[in-house]
Amino acid sequence: MDIKGVRYDVGRKYNDWFLTRQVFDPAATRRELRIVRDDLHAEGMDGAFVWTFADPRLTYRADPRHDLDMTSTSLVKTHERGPGTTYPGLPWEPKPAFGAVASFYAAR
Numbered sequence: 001m002d003i004k005g006v007r008y009d010v011g012r013k014y015n016d017w018f019l020t021r022q023v024f025d026p027a028a029t030r031r032e033l034r035i036v037r038d039d040l041h042a043e044g045m046d047g048a049f050v051w052t053f054a055d056p057r058l059t060y061r062a063d064p065r066h067d068l069d070m071t072s073t074s075l076v077k078t079h080e081r082g083p084g085t086t087y088p089g090l091p092w093e094p095k096p097a098f099g100a101v102a103s104f105y106a107a108r
Helices: 026-042 096-106
Strands: 003-007 020-024 076-079 092-094
Touching: 026 096, 092 096
Parallel strands: none
Antiparallel strands: 003 020, 076 092
């Protein structure tokens, strides 16, 4: 998985461990998922459990300083309050990896 470190300047002298945060890249997850899925399919596997569908403890927030979803490997991002827009009434939105899984099984 491609996870890149982001450096925050907080104006204090902490060691590097405290200043570096890991940022999750949903497009990288989609790419990795497709590679693994294609390898399993080539070996004759019909299906496999894929990560976690949703993690309501790691909610999406528009403010990246408080966006817990950026650390989640779930297939959908869970909203802290209110429903999403793709599937009205449900408290989540699909991530790119959701589309990768859906398109694979839709074609079968």
